[in-house]
Amino acid sequence: MAEAIGHGDTLYVQKGPPTLAEMSGPDVQEALKHSDVVLIPFGAIEDHGAHLPLGTDCMEAREICRRTAVRLAELDCPVVIAPVIPFGTSSFHLGFPGTISISSHTLVTLTKEVCLSLYRGGFRSFVFIHGHDGNLASMMVAAQEVVDATLDATAVVLNWMVALSKVYHTIQISKKGESHGGEGETARILVTHPELVHPERGIPYHLQPEVLRKIQSPEHMKTGGGIYYGVRSYKDLTPYGHIGDPTLALADTGEKGYAVIVDWLSSVIKRDFFDERGSRV
Numbered sequence: 001m002a003e004a005i006g007h008g009d010t011l012y013v014q015k016g017p018p019t020l021a022e023m024s025g026p027d028v029q030e031a032l033k034h035s036d037v038v039l040i041p042f043g044a045i046e047d048h049g050a051h052l053p054l055g056t057d058c059m060e061a062r063e064i065c066r067r068t069a070v071r072l073a074e075l076d077c078p079v080v081i082a083p084v085i086p087f088g089t090s091s092f093h094l095g096f097p098g099t100i101s102i103s104s105h106t107l108v109t110l111t112k113e114v115c116l117s118l119y120r121g122g123f124r125s126f127v128f129i130h131g132h133d134g135n136l137a138s139m140m141v142a143a144q145e146v147v148d149a150t151l152d153a154t155a156v157v158l159n160w161m162v163a164l165s166k167v168y169h170t171i172q173i174s175k176k177g178e179s180h181g182g183e184g185e186t187a188r189i190l191v192t193h194p195e196l197v198h199p200e201r202g203i204p205y206h207l208q209p210e211v212l213r214k215i216q217s218p219e220h221m222k223t224g225g226g227i228y229y230g231v232r233s234y235k236d237l238t239p240y241g242h243i244g245d246p247t248l249a250l251a252d253t254g255e256k257g258y259a260v261i262v263d264w265l266s267s268v269i270k271r272d273f274f275d276e277r278g279s280r281v
């Protein structure tokens with residue numbers, strides 16, 4: 001059971017490698033001698049139920065990029081990690097207090113300006129990685145705008161949910177529909193930020209299949225299907241803010257999920273930014 005966190009307590013421990021925010025200018029200059037690839041994690045500040053922090057998506061995006069960068073370094077494909085973009089398009093969670101949502105237009109503009117700043121410094125390859133699938137549409141628009149605004153930049157959006165959803169039934173305990181703030185997401189935060197997870201507050205809450213299908217199913221665009229429904233309000237879907245059974249979450253399940261995600265991301269980045277195009281510098 002997580003205790004209340006007081007002033008002066010350590011909130012959590014963050015492992016390296018550092019992101020740009022923790023590097024010095026000369027550190028970046030040195031890194032650019034070896035690679036012009038930067039991973040940009042996209043997070044959100046949005047309700048995930050009583051058992052998870054609002055920054056869950058930021059934490060996941062940071063950890064996914066961190067583990068992917070470590071794997072790529074082992075493969076002799078070095079990359080730099082940008083700071084997490086903390087705000088996303090989370091309008092449908094605004095019924096829950098603490099949620100912060102920016103418009104898709106703002107997210108596109110913010111992303112473009114972040115990338116063009118990094119471009120000025122020498123980065124040419126921008127890899128967008130989400131912790132919140134609600135950002136995906138804006139990320140795709142931003143990727144195109146970054147490419148349009150430059151002569152030689154590459155920008156790609158990598159949606160790991162497609163890879164994970166194909167095998168998730170083999171690593172999760174639940175046999176029901178797990179979604180936002182459910183078993184899988186809680187398990188991933190248990191890996192990195194157990195101090196911030198409150199399992200004792202977790203309440204199993206599942207949607208009827210015909211309702212869940214519209215936000216999470218193999219048919220959904222975010223997991224490789226061809227259907228996308230706009231979402232009005234999570235408050236209408238779930239009184240608790242999450243969907244699924246967080247009480248089933250185990251750190252081991254989270255580790256297995258991260259392994260699938262990192263295998264896929266690192267193989268695509270290696271292939272598209274290192275093998276096929278040779279050294280990017």
Ligand SMILES: [Zn+2]
Pocket residue numbers: 048056057131132180181185
């Ligand atoms: Zn989330």
